Amino acid sequence: MLRFFIRRIIYMIAVVVLVTLFVFVLSRASGDPRTVFMNEYTTQEQWDKWGEEWGLDKPVIVQYWIWLKEAAQGNLGNSLRENRPVLEVILERIPATLELAAGSFIFAIVVGIPGGVISAVNRGSALDYFGRVFALFGQALPPFWLGIMLILIFSVELNLLPTGRRGGIDHFILPCITLGWLTASGLLRIVRSSMLEVMDSEYIKLARAKGVSNSIVVWKHAFRNALIAPLTMAALIFVAFLTGAVVTETVFAWPGIGRLAVTSVSSLDLAVLSGVVMILTSLYVIVNFITDLLYAVIDPRIRLT
């Protein structure tokens, strides 16, 4: 257990170091950071003084170390566009993204899991076909186009729902469908196939033979065991939402970190973008680590190697 734990921690640190190194090298490759502050009154002395202050006269690897130390203390530099600390800019945007992710998560769970059960229990029926078409579409629809088409139908043509921006509950419907559909499809497929497998097992047959009612067999005996497979997807769902938020937030003008990342490309605000990348990657790695640990604790059959 301890060895497994240590290995995972080392791996986690390695990923974060690699990603930060990547971002750092790119940010240096994009040019001398001093040029941002330079104007026609900048003297050579000033220039050298900046270099000394920020350690630009030292080898690159030392520079990286200085930068990493600063980053670990939450100092990610200043936003080029807004001229205030990057961390501040990002933290402001996080609640909106979390709200969107939570809404999409609820949509995916509420549609995907019962959908998979209904599809499996009524195998071959019209309901099953509907469920499978829903899943096929979810995995093939380009998310940005889906969002735009939903806006076209429900906002522009029918005038039922707002075209975007954060707000009341009606503002959530279209963005959450856009972001959640793909995940709902994945869940539906997994729940469906593991339900089919479980429904075919000996203990379900026994339960039926004992005369247990159909709904109890489905929801108590089968469903509980079929739920193990989708649970392993929790971390993957998380990443899908983080990356997916970039597209959904752009389509719906949602003021979260995804949109922040995209707008920082057009304003060439590398500091903000690096910050977003680092925060999201660290978050993903940590979540993944916790899931792995939880599994090892919950299910002793998982070998700790």
Next chain:
Amino acid sequence: MKKFLTKLAQYNRSYPIIPSVIMGLLIIAAIFAPLVATHDPIQGYLGDREIPPMWLDGGSSEHILGTDQQGKDLYSRVVYGARISMIIVLTVTVVGASVGTALGIIAGWYGKHIDEFIMRLVDFTLAVPFILVALVVVIVFGQSFGMVIGLLAVFSWNGFARQIRADSLQIKSTEYVLSAKVAGASTFRIMAKHIFPGVINTMTVVATLRVGGLILSEAILSFLGAGIPKPTPAWGLMVADGRDYLGTSWWIAFFPGLAIFLLVLSSNFLGDWLRDKLDPRLRQLS
């Protein structure tokens, strides 16, 4: 109705005609784009802007799917867009499959530290948010066709490596590989002549299953302004263009997106079908 549906689904599973036809049409459009297209995909005539598709009021057979906000013919742009998508899918798949297969075979053969290193590298590429990294690269180096291909290639070998490593591990301990080893065959020869033929099926299945995801990734990048640069007729870019004209000319965003959807849908279908035909063990890949 139910009976008909069941029949249709079964038929489609053994002979995927509809997806093959869609795929075939798009491939023909891609290869013979200059012949199939009716107009220049990049030059537009401003006087002809926002003409609706031919079956709507105000449309004409001159512009089958209508024109965009700059008077460019949408049908011709969608046709040329197929070409862009196909070039990207082909290049990235070839690069990803070669690198991934080679690394997978190597990881399976040597085991120990080399295996560990390659697999951790796979995990790493899976842990990094692809779209965000692409945005960083684009902010630093700018947009270009080559950049999109490079980025997609860097994130496309991992699936091959993981799956083929498992196969290669299995083949490694078979009788014929051991005999080859005893007979004095070089490691490279064993890998190329004895292991590689055994993983071709897996490689093909992984490649076809990944086509859909690749097309979507490229389209997303182009949509966000981090993919194919303007004015190339890439589908994702065209949807982004049409976004601002939804209220007046919905067709500008609709048709390129529909093309992406149909291509991804049919390639996912064909991928599933091929997997069931060649190697049902790979079910978990879906």
